Amino acid sequence: MSRRRYTADRMDTGARAKSVGSPPEGVFSPIPTPFDADGSVDCDGLTRNLGHWIAAGLHGFVVLGSAGEGPLLSEEESMTVLRAARAAIPEDRWMIAGVGRHSTALTVAAARAAKKAGADAALVLPPYYYRRVTSEDALVAHYRAVVEGAGMPLLVYNMPAYTGLDLAPSAIVRLARLEGVVGIKDSSGDLGKLAFVRREASPSFSVLAGSAGFFVPALAAGASGGVLALANIAPESCLRLWSLARDGAWDDARELQGRLIPVNEAITRRWGPSGLKAALDVLGLTGGAPRPPLESLSEGGRGELTTVLRRAGLLPASEEVR
Amino acid sequence: MSRRRYTADRMDTGARAKSVGSPPEGVFSPIPTPFDADGSVDCDGLTRNLGHWIAAGLHGFVVLGSAGEGPLLSEEESMTVLRAARAAIPEDRWMIAGVGRHSTALTVAAARAAKKAGADAALVLPPYYYRRVTSEDALVAHYRAVVEGAGMPLLVYNMPAYTGLDLAPSAIVRLARLEGVVGIKDSSGDLGKLAFVRREASPSFSVLAGSAGFFVPALAAGASGGVLALANIAPESCLRLWSLARDGAWDDARELQGRLIPVNEAITRRWGPSGLKAALDVLGLTGGAPRPPLESLSEGGRGELTTVLRRAGLLPASEEVR
Amino acid sequence: MSRRRYTADRMDTGARAKSVGSPPEGVFSPIPTPFDADGSVDCDGLTRNLGHWIAAGLHGFVVLGSAGEGPLLSEEESMTVLRAARAAIPEDRWMIAGVGRHSTALTVAAARAAKKAGADAALVLPPYYYRRVTSEDALVAHYRAVVEGAGMPLLVYNMPAYTGLDLAPSAIVRLARLEGVVGIKDSSGDLGKLAFVRREASPSFSVLAGSAGFFVPALAAGASGGVLALANIAPESCLRLWSLARDGAWDDARELQGRLIPVNEAITRRWGPSGLKAALDVLGLTGGAPRPPLESLSEGGRGELTTVLRRAGLLPASEEVR
Amino acid sequence: MSRRRYTADRMDTGARAKSVGSPPEGVFSPIPTPFDADGSVDCDGLTRNLGHWIAAGLHGFVVLGSAGEGPLLSEEESMTVLRAARAAIPEDRWMIAGVGRHSTALTVAAARAAKKAGADAALVLPPYYYRRVTSEDALVAHYRAVVEGAGMPLLVYNMPAYTGLDLAPSAIVRLARLEGVVGIKDSSGDLGKLAFVRREASPSFSVLAGSAGFFVPALAAGASGGVLALANIAPESCLRLWSLARDGAWDDARELQGRLIPVNEAITRRWGPSGLKAALDVLGLTGGAPRPPLESLSEGGRGELTTVLRRAGLLPASEEVR
Secondary structure, eight states, rough: OOOOOGGGGGGGTTTOOOOTTOOEEEEEEEOOOOTTTTTSSHHHHHHHHHHHHHTTTSSSSEESSSTTGGSSSSHHHHHHHHHHHHHHHTTTTTTEEOOOOOHHHHHHHHHHHHHHTSEEEEEEEOOOTGGGGOOOOHHHHHHHHHHHOOOOEEEEEEOOOHSSSSOOOOHHHHHTSSSEEEEEEEEEHHHHEEEHHHHHHOOSSSEEEGGGHHHHHHHHHHHEEOOOOOGGHHHHHHHEEEEEEETHHHHHHHHHHHHHHHHEEEEEETTTHHHHHHHHHHTTTTEEEOOOOOOOEEEEEEHHHHHHHTTTTSSSTOOOOO | OOOOOOOOOGGTTSSSOOOOOOOOOEEEEEEEOOOTTTTSSOOOHHHHHHHHHHHOOOOOEEEESSSTEEEEEEEHHHHHHHHHHHHHSTTTTTEEEEEOSSSSHHHHHHHHHHHHHHHHHEEEEOOOGGGGOOOOHHHHHHHHHHHHOOOOEEEEEEEEEHHSOOOOHHHHHHHHTTEEEEEEEEEEBBBBHHHHHHHHHHHEEEEEEEEEHHHHHHHTTTTOOOOOGGGTHHHHHHHHHHHHHHTHHHHHHHHHHHHHHHHHHHIIIHHHHHHHHHHHHHEEEEEEEOOSSSOOOHHHHHHHHHHHHTTTSSSSSTOOOO | OOOOOOOGGOOOOSSOOOTOOOOOOOOEEEEEBBBOOTTBOHHHHHHHHHHHHHHHSSEEEEESSTTTTGEEEEEEEHHHHHHHHHHHHHHTTTEEEEEOSSSSSHHHHHHHHHTTTOOOEEOOOOTTTTTGGGGGHHHHHHHHHHHHHHHHHHHEEHHHHHHHHOOOOHHHHHHHTTTEEEEEEEOOBBBBHHHHHHSSSOTSEEEESSOOGGHHHHHHOOOOOOOOOOGGOHHHHHHHHHHHHHHOHHHHHHHHHHHHHHHHHHIIIIIIHHHHHHHHHTTTOOOOOOOSOOOOHHHHHHHHHHHHHHHSSSSSSTTTOO | OOOOOOOOGOOOOOOOOOOOTOOEEEEEEEOOOOTTTTSSSSSSHHHHHHHHHHHTSEEEEEEEETTTGGGGGHHHHHHHHHHHHHHOOTTTEEEEEEOOSSSSHHHHHHHHHHHHTTTHHHEEEOOTTTTOOHHHHHHHHHHHHHHHOOSEEEEEEEHHHHHOOOOOOOHHHHHTTTTTTTEEEEEEEEEHHHHHHHSHHHHHHEEEEEGGGHHHHHTTOOOOOEEOOGGGGGGGHHHHHHHHHTTTTHHHHHHHHHHHHHHHIIIITHHHHHHHHHHHHHTOOOOOOOOOTTTOOHHHHHHHHHHHHHTTTTOOTTTOOO
């Protein structure tokens, strides 16, 4: 399959370049973690994929997030993935490591290890297992300890669909005031909350949309960018959404987002990481099987997914897909 | 309190004028229902309030919605309110009647009665009491029967916070294809869903944001307008949000929406109709007590609310409020 | 189909007879409301069904509850049903009327009307539409006003699956202390809560299990009886569960309940009122179509249901069913 | 504080003795994990506590469950705790290890390690992080792989309050048919479900109530015993509940359970592991601080808790507590 290549000057899409003191801005992809046939981490596949996304001009990457099956890896495997990713990600692009753990101490340890492996920042889920007996004060204390212990910037990760915990606007604003907490990835899709946080937090606080499903409206609400599973599948289109929004071309942005939504649904809500990996396979990148209990898509599912990709213009109409 | 008055040419804010065959577009307020000291409907207060909002230029009104305590009124009282409202609302503005009931037959009857009282369209909650044993097919059949029986256009009303039922995107798209179903008011705040519906439904299908909390991003996602409790309190500002968004002045729109969000929170999520009515009282309009089990705000609550209104610039800093 | 008949001395199953000052105790059925082919209330069918259940020895009946499609009827129809039911229900059996409405005033009115139609007590859902802005104090005030206004005993109806509102143990205990609030029907299945209420409320406060799915353990936890949709289908078996539990024959009770659970699932969680009515049809009683948006069971569903009834021993193995 | 001591013949409370091929039965405590002042595992405290509970006659122990802060420990610490516990727990009592992880591979590894450390069985949470995209088939495959890989019996752990995933009755019955899956700990409190599983699964399948809040009714519904946080605080009373139920003395059982419910609430729903540890401190056992983000009880909370313990008769009325 022929695919257009982009040079690094795609970074001139208007996002602030990554630099000391600037929070993340622009389009990030939460990269999947490919596995070998025997189930171990496939670093070559990871590197190959990253080469593609870097060339496309993405502003940075989340490694070991939900799309990356982070919760399914051992601590050792996590380090392997982070090191391989950093080796492939140039210094001028963000590498943000997913490091959520249930205890404060384990989260600090994971963040430190991630920094040692080259991460620029940590993406930290709230400790959700005991959420029913965890006060807002305890949450704030947790994040304070993590950011102090990590020695690098931290982004809060609000992901209620997976954690069962939807951070309250007031809690987010408190977290945003902690030294070193530079942003939030919000996957709740609650744009009223996003707008509230955008207003109440410092202008330099980075508010990143957690899904392409609401990326354009989030930008209209003042988001600083997005961490989009879709950016793994359609990085150029996601960057174009970003550019269009910055240029005020909202009609075009909306039209393009609308076209991509069925793809986004397929790789997030409907099939999760399994769908994302199958789509990468269809597109000629390295997907492969997810780690159990996640399952590979069935033949039928793969056929449906191919149709969805083709309809969105991500595959030539006549193309043979493997 | 002195308040600027607007003439009807405020309608030139860019919304299509109400006309046969055009679905609702622009800024609508879900008006509260004032009660006398003895608890009966206060038609004079209703008329007075409407005069204010009409002069401000709102494109139309939802009568007997959630903000209007519709579920707390008898069938007879509902008719009284609709008739009084229609007498006050000029023909060139939308009057949309909330008519959700638990059975298809009762909903049809309520819609017919509303039409007789002068409503231009019906806003119909899904029948939610038996939602766990109601199929999507049954939902579609319900709406089909209602729109056919009502003899006037119908808007779907998705309000999961109150009904416990969040209409699936696929269900909404099916409903949007029914003859006479001209739009949806969506209060879920799920902008990914809104964008999906915007794309999948006919361009003439009206998608109205159900809360000012996400009005600007909803417009960016292609919404046709909003039904905003906040428009009862700050109609000019809500119209300005609409104009700014239409002019592509997203930064200004965002800034203005941000300023209004604390007010919106107070009159929706935090205090509901009780907060809305208290705010009207503070602003010199007719609020009064809500109907039990809803309670009037405490002294303390009223004080907080006044502060919120003042901070948002809706009250002069030095004003004496009653 | 031949069916054994029971005489009224079946009342000697150990429940206190209905009398002034005694709260409800024993096995109650929430009766369905049959409709004619044209959709109007079928009073003859109602009377016929009641004759069967009364002969079986049930201790009383809930009319216009969730199983009775109460929320789908107009106020006038509600009165028709209550009057017809009272004409058929002897004075020594309880007739409890479902009267939940969203406002305090409408609930009081409905309770008064029900009393006039002969109800012995009212079963009152919490006002749930505005549950997110309704305080526990407001809930208590609502029930106080209703019980005072109704002029007859009141039972609280906790039904979170339908209302989205699960009354807190502390709230239930406060309600139990109101003069005239004589019991609760709890359909949550949370037996820890039931045991807590049993302990904290007066011994004379009636705690009725809301489903046969947990009737035996509820009795073990101190419940006073149950309001069981299953009692419409298998009244003798439900009375036997009650007797066995009173006699301490828990193993037999458990065994019998286990046998009935698939039937109970079919007429509650799986198919709701539609399943209940179809089962009545299969058993030769008057079921008929539910009121839309509820749908009649499909042919396939009816076949499955028949199998479930047969396996539970409620149909002869070889019986022709209509 | 003087406390009565029980000899091991308390095991004659009627539970089957632990033996090859017999599933767990009786009263189990999910033991807390004490930490030193520096936050590391306090093996001495653990041993001391276990001595007390063993002497009281508990039938077995869950180590590293939710009450034991299992999710807050590293893999190394987990092994330390399991080894120390096994050294203290005689071979005739069950040691069940909590080994839930998000991936199948990590869960297998944890189960194997636990077996090596001397566990008799594994208690396995469903993999819940990706629950929205995990099919029932995938769940079954997960448990099959774990029980095959572990080489020891497995109990399913249904804990919806923490995981956001409530296993469906049908799923539980499928799991119960897997070779080696010998039981379930169900903390949902849904007794209808418990009764259904009791009926559909093999009689030898062990159904353990997950909370003392519904222990007595669960026994009435056919439960095989319970894993009760309360058994750490009041082991003799929990054993007595078990004996009373076996003897059919349901009134006494109910009365005793009722007395204990406020204590149970305090150490579960209200304060979780923090409350449990504070209660141990008050009773003279080894509690100490929980691991952050969990917080120690405030002074006020500790006072309230002491009152609750005293009212339940677990502290002499006049006793000085530390």
